[in-house]
Amino acid sequence: MAQSRSQDQTDHLGRQRWRTVDIVVASVLGVTFGLLFAVWNNLIYTTVSGPLDGTPTGPLVAGVWLLPAVVGGLVIRKAGAALYTEVVAATLSIFFGSVWGLSVFMSGVWQGLGAELVFALLLYRRWGLGAAVLAGGGAGVAMGVYEIIVSVPQYSADWKLVYVLCAIATGLVVAGVLGHLLVRALARTGVLASFASGRTQSEI
Amino acid sequence: MTLLQTHISADPAAPLARRNPVAKIGAALLPLLALLVSVDPVTSTLLLAAALASVPAWGLRWRGLVRRLWPLGLAVAMVALGNAVFTDRKGGETLLDLGPLLVTTESLAAGAVAGLRVAAIALPGVLAVLTIDPVDLADALVQQLRVPPRFAYGSLAAFRLAPLTAAEWEVLGRSRRARGLGGDRNPFAAASVLAGRLFALLVGAVRRGTQLAAAMDARGFDSTAQRTSARRQAFARADAALVAGSVALTAAAVTLAVVTGAWNPVLG
Numbered sequence: 001m002a003q004s005r006s007q008d009q010t011d012h013l014g015r016q017r018w019r020t021v022d023i024v025v026a027s028v029l030g031v032t033f034g035l036l037f038a039v040w041n042n043l044i045y046t047t048v049s050g051p052l053d054g055t056p057t058g059p060l061v062a063g064v065w066l067l068p069a070v071v072g073g074l075v076i077r078k079a080g081a082a083l084y085t086e087v088v089a090a091t092l093s094i095f096f097g098s099v100w101g102l103s104v105f106m107s108g109v110w111q112g113l114g115a116e117l118v119f120a121l122l123l124y125r126r127w128g129l130g131a132a133v134l135a136g137g138g139a140g141v142a143m144g145v146y147e148i149i150v151s152v153p154q155y156s157a158d159w160k161l162v163y164v165l166c167a168i169a170t171g172l173v174v175a176g177v178l179g180h181l182l183v184r185a186l187a188r189t190g191v192l193a194s195f196a197s198g199r200t201q202s203e204i
Numbered sequence: 205m206t207l208l209q210t211h212i213s214a215d216p217a218a219p220l221a222r223r224n225p226v227a228k229i230g231a232a233l234l235p236l237l238a239l240l241v242s243v244d245p246v247t248s249t250l251l252l253a254a255a256l257a258s259v260p261a262w263g264l265r266w267r268g269l270v271r272r273l274w275p276l277g278l279a280v281a282m283v284a285l286g287n288a289v290f291t292d293r294k295g296g297e298t299l300l301d302l303g304p305l306l307v308t309t310e311s312l313a314a315g316a317v318a319g320l321r322v323a324a325i326a327l328p329g330v331l332a333v334l335t336i337d338p339v340d341l342a343d344a345l346v347q348q349l350r351v352p353p354r355f356a357y358g359s360l361a362a363f364r365l366a367p368l369t370a371a372e373w374e375v376l377g378r379s380r381r382a383r384g385l386g387g388d389r390n391p392f393a394a395a396s397v398l399a400g401r402l403f404a405l406l407v408g409a410v411r412r413g414t415q416l417a418a419a420m421d422a423r424g425f426d427s428t429a430q431r432t433s434a435r436r437q438a439f440a441r442a443d444a445a446l447v448a449g450s451v452a453l454t455a456a457a458v459t460l461a462v463v464t465g466a467w468n469p470v471l472g
Binding site for chain 1: 229232233236240243272273275276279282283284285286287288289290291292293311314315317318321322325326327328329330331332333336338354355358359361362363365366369370373402403405406407409410411412413414416417418420421425426470471
């Protein structure tokens with residue numbers, strides 16, 4: 001009995017220990033999204049989302065920043081994957097010319113923690129659409145709260161609420177739904193064969 | 205549409221550029237943390253001025269910096285404007301009144317403080333990171349901060365794939381163009397082609413990452429044996445002095461703000 005319990009524990013630990021492929025693929029996902037951020041910074045940010053930056057609806061176009069947390073968590077399915085992927089993506093975008101410097105790193109940490117907390121509350125056992133949407137929402141809450149401290153500290157309380165709600169909406173839809181669809185599409189191509197996320201969704 | 209890899213020329217022998225990456229990041233992170241706590245003109249102005257004054261010490265040239273950072277100027281202006289419009293501090297003289305769009309002298313001042321603060325939050329980190337090489341950073345993270353080496357070097361390996369991935373982005377675009385895709389004037393058609401190109405990039409990246417992981421495992425990357433470092437990152441007295449200087453500067457700015465009564469906690 002005791003032996004079987006310790007067997008269970010080692011199994012559980014074994015499932016949670018990061019293999020090399022977990023680390024490298026999470027990093028590669030982070031780097032690829034970081035490159036997407038770089039494109040966003042250099043093209044879309046300066047034309048679309050930069051001018052929206054100070055308005056309460058600014059966060060609506062910011063959901064793309066939250067994607068790595070959701071996608072990383074869903075693909076790797078390990079404790080810390082959402083946080084790690086988001087932080088790698090944020091760090092790469094700093095090195096590739098984000099003008100926000102280490103503030104982007106802080107954003108990455110908070111947004112990653114927002115998604116990570118949701119996966120943790122689901123005990124790292126739920127990886128479907130519901131979990132993805134909630135994780136996206138969690139990242140959205142984190143982004144909204146951090147941004148009202150950094151970007152719009154002078155807003156009136158009502159407008160701050162609008163700002164956070166916009167951030168949550170984009171987290172639920174862009175990061176959550178889009179992230180879920182993205183991981184499902186990735187699984188269909190077969191590249192996720194080394195991961196549980198790539199094996200459960202095989203289609204005929 | 206290219207993935208811009210804006211390189212900026214910095215003098216690697218400049219006094220601050222030579223410092224340990226962990227020291228640079230620590231020194232840049234401290235003012236940021238202090239600025240997050242309070243929204244006031246005194247700390248923001250002092251710390252922004254200090255960051256601007258330190259530019260030559262990082263070995264950076266003003267021209268390159270301005271060319272690199274103009275979007276920050278735009279964003280700072282928009283943040284200032286947004287805060288001026290959506291604040292509830294509408295005392296003072298009315299400057300602009302278009303129904304819900306009301307700007308007064310007091311709200312403009314509030315917006316200006318928010319803009320100044322955001323600039324002060326961003327600048328020190330930009331300066332530090334512009335002079336950091338990712339390889340040095342990974343070494344310093346492992347040797348000074350005891351970050352688990354598998355994660356530090358695993359992410360460094362992925363960082364090294366970034367130029368390859370950027371090149372692949374070009375190839376994917378050209379191959380799509382050769383098949384008559386892309387180059388649309390209709391933004392929706394362009395967005396759909398772009399989404400396909402991004403997805404292909406992601407699939408290729410994951411595939412390459414999986415292969416890379418297998419190759420790294422074959423060379424014992426997963427081994428639990430004691431690791432040694434080929435490259436040493438020293439944390440010298442000058443590095444400690446940089447961090448101490450940042451602590452002193454931040455403390456001075458905060459003290460001055462409190463003494464002048466400008467200190468204004470963001471959650472207060």
